[in-house]
Amino acid sequence: MREREIPRTGGTSYDVARRAGVSQSAVSRCFRPGASVAPATRARIIEAANELGYRPNAIAQSLITRRSGMVAVIISNLTNLYYPEVLAQLTQRLSERGARVLLFTLQAESDIDNVLDQVWRYQVDGAIVAARLSSAQLRAFETRGTALVLYNRESDEAPVASVSCEFAAGETLLVDGMIASGCRSFAIIGGPEDSTVGEARVKGARDRISLAGLAVPPIDRGDFSYEAGYEAAHRLLAQHKLDAIIAANDVMALGAMDAARLDLKLAIPGDLSIVGFDGVAPAKWRSYNLTTVRQPVGRMTAAAISMLFERIENPDLGPERRLFSGDLIPGSTASLSR
Amino acid sequence: MREREIPRTGGTSYDVARRAGVSQSAVSRCFRPGASVAPATRARIIEAANELGYRPNAIAQSLITRRSGMVAVIISNLTNLYYPEVLAQLTQRLSERGARVLLFTLQAESDIDNVLDQVWRYQVDGAIVAARLSSAQLRAFETRGTALVLYNRESDEAPVASVSCEFAAGETLLVDGMIASGCRSFAIIGGPEDSTVGEARVKGARDRISLAGLAVPPIDRGDFSYEAGYEAAHRLLAQHKLDAIIAANDVMALGAMDAARLDLKLAIPGDLSIVGFDGVAPAKWRSYNLTTVRQPVGRMTAAAISMLFERIENPDLGPERRLFSGDLIPGSTASLSR
DNA sequence: TTGAAAGCGATACCAT
DNA sequence: ATGGTATCGCTTTCAA
Numbered sequence: 001m002r003e004r005e006i007p008r009t010g011g012t013s014y015d016v017a018r019r020a021g022v023s024q025s026a027v028s029r030c031f032r033p034g035a036s037v038a039p040a041t042r043a044r045i046i047e048a049a050n051e052l053g054y055r056p057n058a059i060a061q062s063l064i065t066r067r068s069g070m071v072a073v074i075i076s077n078l079t080n081l082y083y084p085e086v087l088a089q090l091t092q093r094l095s096e097r098g099a100r101v102l103l104f105t106l107q108a109e110s111d112i113d114n115v116l117d118q119v120w121r122y123q124v125d126g127a128i129v130a131a132r133l134s135s136a137q138l139r140a141f142e143t144r145g146t147a148l149v150l151y152n153r154e155s156d157e158a159p160v161a162s163v164s165c166e167f168a169a170g171e172t173l174l175v176d177g178m179i180a181s182g183c184r185s186f187a188i189i190g191g192p193e194d195s196t197v198g199e200a201r202v203k204g205a206r207d208r209i210s211l212a213g214l215a216v217p218p219i220d221r222g223d224f225s226y227e228a229g230y231e232a233a234h235r236l237l238a239q240h241k242l243d244a245i246i247a248a249n250d251v252m253a254l255g256a257m258d259a260a261r262l263d264l265k266l267a268i269p270g271d272l273s274i275v276g277f278d279g280v281a282p283a284k285w286r287s288y289n290l291t292t293v294r295q296p297v298g299r300m301t302a303a304a305i306s307m308l309f310e311r312i313e314n315p316d317l318g319p320e321r322r323l324f325s326g327d328l329i330p331g332s333t334a335s336l337s338r
Numbered sequence: 339m340r341e342r343e344i345p346r347t348g349g350t351s352y353d354v355a356r357r358a359g360v361s362q363s364a365v366s367r368c369f370r371p372g373a374s375v376a377p378a379t380r381a382r383i384i385e386a387a388n389e390l391g392y393r394p395n396a397i398a399q400s401l402i403t404r405r406s407g408m409v410a411v412i413i414s415n416l417t418n419l420y421y422p423e424v425l426a427q428l429t430q431r432l433s434e435r436g437a438r439v440l441l442f443t444l445q446a447e448s449d450i451d452n453v454l455d456q457v458w459r460y461q462v463d464g465a466i467v468a469a470r471l472s473s474a475q476l477r478a479f480e481t482r483g484t485a486l487v488l489y490n491r492e493s494d495e496a497p498v499a500s501v502s503c504e505f506a507a508g509e510t511l512l513v514d515g516m517i518a519s520g521c522r523s524f525a526i527i528g529g530p531e532d533s534t535v536g537e538a539r540v541k542g543a544r545d546r547i548s549l550a551g552l553a554v555p556p557i558d559r560g561d562f563s564y565e566a567g568y569e570a571a572h573r574l575l576a577q578h579k580l581d582a583i584i585a586a587n588d589v590m591a592l593g594a595m596d597a598a599r600l601d602l603k604l605a606i607p608g609d610l611s612i613v614g615f616d617g618v619a620p621a622k623w624r625s626y627n628l629t630t631v632r633q634p635v636g637r638m639t640a641a642a643i644s645m646l647f648e649r650i651e652n653p654d655l656g657p658e659r660r661l662f663s664g665d666l667i668p669g670s671t672a673s674l675s676r
Numbered sequence: 677t678t679g680a681a682a683g684c685g686a687t688a689c690c691a692t
Numbered sequence: 693a694t695g696g697t698a699t700c701g702c703t704t705t706c707a708a
Contacts, residue, residue, distance in 0.1 A: 027702095
């Protein structure tokens with residue numbers, strides 16, 4: 001039935017072999033680095049391959065080598081301004097290392113089991129996950145021997161390879177600076193209660209404030225969006241006389257700034273200091289010039305990728321946490337003295 | 339050498355078959371929808387599969403069905419604030435349709451040949467491309483029978499399936515409104531000259547201005563970034579007395595706003611009107627409230643996905659362009675009267 | 677250096 | 693309804 005039509009697919013190694021008058025094995029070898037094939041035959045094969053537009057079928061390769069050359073990247077929500085930069089860098093670095101990115105985004109954290117199902121089915125060589133994993137899910141990576149690196153997440157229950165930016169170092173400078181310059185009453189705009197990253201940041205700031213003997217700061221929460229920060233600031237400022245607001249991320253801090261200065265006509269940092277966390281691009285924009293702590297995304301993604309490849313090469317490598325400190329970006333939205 | 343260890347991989351259909359006491363074929367059928375398998379055997383197989391954590395190997399499936407279930411998404415630069423939203427939606431919709439996303443980002447447009455090489459090798463079912471393709475590259479999709487939809491790009495040389503947002507409709511309203519409210523001298527901040535999208539927007543605005551009998555507006559160019567818009571505005575305002583600046587995208591418009599109002603102390607829109615294009619989130623932030631034209635990203639991504647799947651189902655479907663008009667977002671950075 | 681042949685893990689057709 | 697077998701396109705011994 002199937003007649004001899006020009007293969008729409010670009011052809012197989014058999015097509016190339018026939019055309020070059022060699023065996024299929026020869027073609028295969030020719031495309032594997034460090035193979036032993038005579039210059040003359042190689043030339044003939046290359047020529048035939050080019051004429052046919054032949055490329056080795058990665059799917060077939062994966063099946064036999066048990067290496068798909070794909071890495072899953074799982075990110076909770078891309079609309080968070082912080083993630084596109086991370087994703088861009090991860091993708092870039094992975095492709096430099098010769099790996100392809102299989103991207104998964106989560107609408108709800110509950111999607112993750114479906115995502116992991118796909119991850120298993122596609123035989124990815126490894127995964128970088130910026131989402132919360134249960135210990136059962138972590139164990140699944142273990143038993144299947146799939147390399148895993150968590151990004152800005154950790155697990156207390158099971159040790160696992162991870163890279164994260166710790167709130168403490170940079171934030172301590174911020175809080176201490178604000179206290180030194182006279183701030184006494186703080187408030188915090190945190191992330192959702194079930195967000196591990198958000199919660200860590202809240203705790204870090206609160207601890208530091210308590211340590212200074214100041215009143216426990218009120219906490220309002222948002223989903224890391226501008227609107228959430230805007231509304232949280234309104235609520236907080238309606239109920240409390242505040243010297244400073246600490247937001248769990250930059251975008252909420254920007255929303256809070258606008259609520260404070262545009263709606264409530266507060267001078268920043270004169271009447272109110274506001275600080276964020278992340279170091280996203282808009283925080284630097286001149287209308288905001290937010291005082292914040294920048295995550296060293298470049299070093300963090302580099303670390304994540306190299307940890308991942310180490311574990312792809314050597315699956316028995318143990319867990320390891322790599323912690324980076326954020327860099328203080330002074331900005332002009334908080335009065336810091338030292 | 340390899341002893342009978344618990345397979346780290348989750349096992350194959352043979353393992354399941356052995357455990358359930360059936361043939362491997364039965365296992366395969368059991369995982370294909372609409373198969374004919376007795377309830378009793380199905381139950382045994384399912385149980386065995388669960389015990390082993392078995393999932394059908396998508397790589398092996400792809401090899402024989404010639405359907406990888408993967409769609410390539412190729413995006414020029416993710417750091418452009420507009421793309422994360424597009425990517426998030428594409429990914430979401432693709433996974434709803436049961437497809438996986440193989441993501442490629444381009445540092446330079448010249449990377450694209452390498453990317454396409456990977457695309458061929460991985461036997462993706464289709465591709466959504468938001469980057470410039472040469473006609474040779476377009477032809478390659480044709481001959482390999484890989485479904486293709488361009489996003490916000492088109493090709494004059496070869497007809498191809500595409501979805502884009504046309505500058506004209508919304509922008510016409512903007513320009514006409516500004517002219518009606520008294521703007522006479524315009525300037526344009528365009529994208530790089532080799533950017534097709536940027537260029538179309540420049541041309542659209544310029545045509546409209548000429549049509550009104552006004553002076554040909556000076557053009558400055560940037561790479562779509564905030565900084566580029568900021569600097570372009572400085573250059574333009576140093577050389578020309580302007581009533582209005584039209585930027586090819588929102589982020590450059592925001593940069594221009596800050597240059598004008600913060601550095602040059604111009605009132606917006608009193609002294610100078612500024613408009614953008616895209617409708618990204620920061621344009622809505624209260625410190626900017628940019629007057630712009632919003633691309634209907636939701637409808638555009640939906641259209642792109644459905645066109646793509648139509649073409650995956652039926653590879654012989656002809657080219658089709660789907661054009662969407664942007665929605666005018668009034669904002670407060672341009673005086674428009676009607 | 678080269679070719680023949682055995683898998684990799686599934687699907688699909690064909691008997692039974 | 694179930695099992696046997698060829699096949700997808702490649703890599704990988706193993707001989708020649």
